[in-house]
Amino acid sequence: MAKPPIQPRVLKGFRDILPETAIPRAEMLQSLVEVFQSFGFSPIETPALEYAEILLGKGSEETDKQMYRFADNGKRDVALRFDLTVPLARFAAMHIHEVGTPFRRYHVATVWRAEKPQRGRYREFAQCDFDIIGTTSAIADAEIITVMHRCFETLGVNCTIRFNHRALLSCALETIDASEQSVPVLRAIDKLEKAGEEAVTKELTSEAGLNEEQIARIFLFTQLSMNATSNSETISRLRDFFESAPAETLVKAEEALNQLELVLRVLSGSGIDDRSLNLDLSIARGLDYYTGIVFETMLDELPDIGSVCSGGRYDDLASLYTKQQLPGVGASVGLDRLLAGLEELGTLKAKQTTAEVLVAVLEEAHAHFGAEVSAKIRAAGIKVELYPQISKLSQQLKYADRKNIPLVVILGEQEFQSSTCTIKSMSSGEQDKDCSIEQTIALLNVRLGRPASLPDPDENGPDENELDE
Amino acid sequence: MAKPPIQPRVLKGFRDILPETAIPRAEMLQSLVEVFQSFGFSPIETPALEYAEILLGKGSEETDKQMYRFADNGKRDVALRFDLTVPLARFAAMHIHEVGTPFRRYHVATVWRAEKPQRGRYREFAQCDFDIIGTTSAIADAEIITVMHRCFETLGVNCTIRFNHRALLSCALETIDASEQSVPVLRAIDKLEKAGEEAVTKELTSEAGLNEEQIARIFLFTQLSMNATSNSETISRLRDFFESAPAETLVKAEEALNQLELVLRVLSGSGIDDRSLNLDLSIARGLDYYTGIVFETMLDELPDIGSVCSGGRYDDLASLYTKQQLPGVGASVGLDRLLAGLEELGTLKAKQTTAEVLVAVLEEAHAHFGAEVSAKIRAAGIKVELYPQISKLSQQLKYADRKNIPLVVILGEQEFQSSTCTIKSMSSGEQDKDCSIEQTIALLNVRLGRPASLPDPDENGPDENELDE
Incomplete structure (x- = not known):
């Protein structure tokens, strides 16, 4: 060459x-x-x-x-x-x-x-x-x-x-x-x-x-x-x-x-x-x-x-x-x-990325689901990056680690079928499975040290949560 | 020349x-x-x-x-x-x-x-x-x-x-x-x-x-x-x-x-x-x-x-x-x-200034009071400009008008003596007199179409407001 x-x-x-x-x-x-x-x-x-x-x-x-x-x-x-x-x-x-x-x-x-x-x-x-x-x-x-x-x-x-x-x-x-x-x-x-x-x-x-x-x-x-x-x-x-x-x-x-x-x-x-x-x-x-x-x-x-x-x-x-x-x-x-x-x-905090959450999709057939989850998390005010290609989970986690992105939302076959998310905290390695999108947003907020936002009442109908109790 | x-x-x-x-x-x-x-x-x-x-x-x-x-x-x-x-x-x-x-x-x-x-x-x-x-x-x-x-x-x-x-x-x-x-x-x-x-x-x-x-x-x-x-x-x-x-x-x-x-x-x-x-x-x-x-x-x-x-x-x-x-x-x-x-x-709103409130001081002897009021309003998240010289009130109001600053806090002799503010709304001409600084901030927020912020509980002692009821 x-x-x-x-x-x-x-x-x-x-x-x-x-x-x-x-x-x-x-x-x-x-x-x-x-x-x-x-x-x-x-x-x-x-x-x-x-x-x-x-x-x-x-x-x-x-x-x-x-x-x-x-x-x-x-x-x-x-x-x-x-x-x-x-x-x-x-x-x-x-x-x-x-x-x-x-x-x-x-x-x-x-x-x-x-x-x-x-x-x-x-x-x-x-x-x-x-x-x-x-x-x-x-x-x-x-x-x-x-x-x-x-x-x-x-x-x-x-x-x-x-x-x-x-x-x-x-x-x-x-x-x-x-x-x-x-x-x-x-x-x-x-x-x-x-x-x-x-x-x-x-x-x-x-x-x-x-x-x-x-x-x-x-x-x-x-x-x-x-x-x-x-x-x-x-x-x-x-x-x-x-x-x-x-x-x-x-x-x-x-x-x-x-x-x-x-x-x-x-x-x-x-x-x-x-x-x-x-x-x-x-x-x-x-x-x-x-x-x-x-x-x-x-x-x-x-x-x-x-x-x-x-x-x-x-x-x-x-x-x-x-x-x-x-x-x-x-x-x-x-x-x-x-x-x-x-x-x-030493008072300046170096940062590798602005992203707070990485969304990891594992198969091309689920890419639109990844986009949907990303959009909903983003709409809740969280900075989220959809990993821009299909790669092995290990590689995507390595990326999150290198960039210091604290949280990864993993979307595999099971998550796709059940419309849920798995959340991995990079520092502890802890995983939360079977989270609905509302639960996912609430949990991400907690992990990011923010008040967990309530689901938007307009989307679920008013007082729906109260009626459930 | x-x-x-x-x-x-x-x-x-x-x-x-x-x-x-x-x-x-x-x-x-x-x-x-x-x-x-x-x-x-x-x-x-x-x-x-x-x-x-x-x-x-x-x-x-x-x-x-x-x-x-x-x-x-x-x-x-x-x-x-x-x-x-x-x-x-x-x-x-x-x-x-x-x-x-x-x-x-x-x-x-x-x-x-x-x-x-x-x-x-x-x-x-x-x-x-x-x-x-x-x-x-x-x-x-x-x-x-x-x-x-x-x-x-x-x-x-x-x-x-x-x-x-x-x-x-x-x-x-x-x-x-x-x-x-x-x-x-x-x-x-x-x-x-x-x-x-x-x-x-x-x-x-x-x-x-x-x-x-x-x-x-x-x-x-x-x-x-x-x-x-x-x-x-x-x-x-x-x-x-x-x-x-x-x-x-x-x-x-x-x-x-x-x-x-x-x-x-x-x-x-x-x-x-x-x-x-x-x-x-x-x-x-x-x-x-x-x-x-x-x-x-x-x-x-x-x-x-x-x-x-x-x-x-x-x-x-x-x-x-x-x-x-x-x-x-x-x-x-x-x-x-x-x-x-x-x-x-025509969807771009032209703006003459970033200021939302003008603080008008009328005598040099009260300049520090103007600075104090400005600092407190600013600390409540309101963009405030202290008029940077002593001028007649009419001139300061003209300035607010030309710059499209919607609210003016007027601080004259009486306000200085009683530690209160007079608030003038430029669009209606309406004036609110004898406002304490807390009332001033609350009223400015209302006039700006924002939720009136409650006084900081840390400053007034906890639950003071509740006890008053």
Whole structure:
């Protein structure tokens, strides 16, 4: 036999997702979507391909370089999106008059970045974004954080949401006359936790040109949130810190602090424990478009993998595409990073199949009976797979075992003749014979740990069961 | 003010999907996924980008031309997938030893084709594929058709599934000595319904080189299924038609007919009405890889838009990538065409938002109370949006009206002081005042047409309600 002509392979940094991961991934995604919808967020869709000019220069030099950009068949300069925020900006510029404000949307979609592949990082990954645009209110900031918190609560993951306010950082820079250097300073500060003070000091000296005194004061500022026993303690320390600042700086800082206090009050109203929120003054978030609150989410048991949900407030989402000012706030769940994290924590249940019951038919002459039994079990809300060919029972049981299907309904000659089922529990090996279809459904429900559904009264006539007693 | 530097626009043949369509689209997708899972199909994911050699030459010359193909940053020759079948073939070649056979998977994903944009046809669209691979049994064919039928039943759409068997077509060609010309003949026959006999006669003459007698016999064959009162009548007519055929042809035809009879028997066992199945001998399905049963699905009320779910059986899915023979059967729902169809039929309910209740807070000092009420309503399973800023009540009601949110919970000074809610029904204008949070939840459920949930007994102590009576 000739060698197959084409080697089956995937591109570097890309991957197939097999059912054992794809099933819990789909479940996780569905949970997130249900949370978004429970807060009244609506889905939108945008194209994966955009005109390159729409996407270029919106993230950073790095995202520009990492873009999948090419000329399409019509010689248009096009690129695959690298995030969902830039497409939202373009979408808002085009459609905000149709959807109105405030507008809250979620968007679950794939994005592409040709970055160096690393553990748990791929060139193609899903993002789950949710934003409220058209309002400057801190109530919207709190609503986004509440959604974040609820997402992780729903997934059963312990996490801490760390937040900061960009205005506090720029006020701090004003107190040391370093406003002009804010970009390199924020970039350096963002590395504090990972790289440590020494490395950041070096960067602040070489890249931002700060002197020793300025650097000392910056560290004094970021340390205000360390060892504070509560967020209100940090806020009170910040009030002291800015007390001696110039009037203009003081006013700006006070405004930011009032916003944070409102956010914390609303979050407390939502029942979120103050201890799962952490005002951390060293957080800057790289992207330049944030102007207000910024936040990120660390898994308590696995902080190393970095933030699994980040975002912040921006003053003007779509200024490149429209004159209308569109302030907003939003966050993004890194689904695939989160998935990798949960896999590492062992909290992700791998599954080989979605089926709960396998129906095994042993002769072709009984295939229609198998279909009938399958349809009735399925109509009772149980996920059931009819084994799709005639094979020996041993082979069908082996299949159920390999796929971790817990229950097998066996239909042989005797079952066919008497219109009954035999139920085999794969874990115990126990068999129940001569079950009517109603008994079969009830027993399968019990074995699956669900309340046994009563037979549908419409089908058996009303109260038939009662009359029998 | 300066003109924004970049014109916001999408590429020709691409589009944004706004909430009013995206919400029912997401609901539809979720319904389909639930059907797939109820039959034990498991999700997989594959990359949107593949090596071009994996995708080229697998569909047709047309799909090759329509491919988005380019050199990536690493100079690799890559392309965006144009369907989900070729990626499945590549996936199976790489992973079939891990997942085992029979293997049933579904795959919901975006595909790209640079075809001429038409009404309801875009260059980017979603496919929902489901396949069973690793078996040649007609039971699997029936299982796929059962899933198709169940999908449309779930969506509340009347449809007819038309099917045929490739072997019957090739047997018919054998009886007129035209086996060599099967590709142009099948391509022509596939156009019978749309183009009519005259046009197809022309094509059969010019493209396939058939003479008058051959063409007459081909039409005699395709007409066997016309005006038949049942599928078994068509099968019986086919047995007559092939009676005089050469022995080898007769055996092959009989085998195909037996398979179709088994499929019909299993479908009848699943409770599917024979009248919603139509053995139609003029169906060939364009793609060359089908070898057995082929099928397509027409909306009864809107046949013009073409098939919304098509597929068939293939002998060897992955022969280009592996020596292992992988027979299978599958189908694909054209989600976006279906969506366009349902929109045209007016059966799609446009929705402006997922929210069922809007919580309106009137003063910043009460924002945390609004968050608390929202959280409690949400915990009862109601989708609730906290209006994300402080605005006049009239403005918040206008928002609810525009978004079609049926219920508004109003929280003013009085409600805040007494920890109660006022509920406004937007359609009637009716207001209920002084509702406790438990009463609020119960009333919202009633207004939403759901069973009013009882207060959680754990929160009020057991049997408290009974003791009150």
